[in-house]
Amino acid sequence: MIDFKVEHIQEVSSTNTYLKDLTKQAGVFEGTVILADFQTSGRGRGSSSWVSNRAENLTFSILVEPGIKASHNFSLVEFVSLAMIDTLTNFGINPRIKWPNDIYIADRKIAGILIENVLVENVISSSIIGIGFNVNQDIFPMELPNPVSLKMVLHRSIKQDEIFRKILDQLNFRYEQLKTGAFDLLHREYCNNIYCSDKKICYFQNERIREGILRGISESGELLIENDKGDITGFLFGEIQIL
Ligand code: BTN
16 A cells, blocks of 8 residues: 655646655655646646646646566556546546546546656666646636546536545555556556547558557557558557547
């Protein structure tokens, strides 16, 4: 079990960056959580940013010390994604994981996950897990392609502290599976919750828009796409972009 210690701050550049800096000090342990009402430079994967209204949503980062082999790094993506799926499913809705770790309701993004690992001799010694979750925001900037919040889905406001505790509980449950080596189970459940599984998708690769059928995710986290000849190719994150 992770013993969560939550530090709630009003404003920070990015909870991931703040927590990463904090880990350079002594006495910062697994389970440290930084929860911020507002991020001035929230970060997404790659070069993207994470934009969220002040005090309407959840933006937080958690320090874990998984101690698993680097070859299992995709299991980290899986355990966090599944904790979010568990939490949302308990509201009676049908969330999906858009590979690798965007959380979707129908065709719209409700949460994003940014995991930053520290490797020591081929072992993931620590990870900062950043989660941005749209809870009560009604209006989003035009430039965001397809955002949605839990309030927009449920047509009622949700207490952020309550849902935050539920996420921490589910993270604990899934982390236990990770720590006990239940990698196959995590992978199976992750695959069962993939957005557009066995459906035709359009994707951008090598400067071209292509079509294929999403045939699942490999154990190492590659997206498997079948082309019109029936050949299946695995792609790493960054090699393609699903449209
Ligand atoms: C993505 O969808 O690209 C990932 C978004 C992750 C956003 C969260 S908000 C809390 C934490 N701090 C950050 O700067 N980013 C993550």
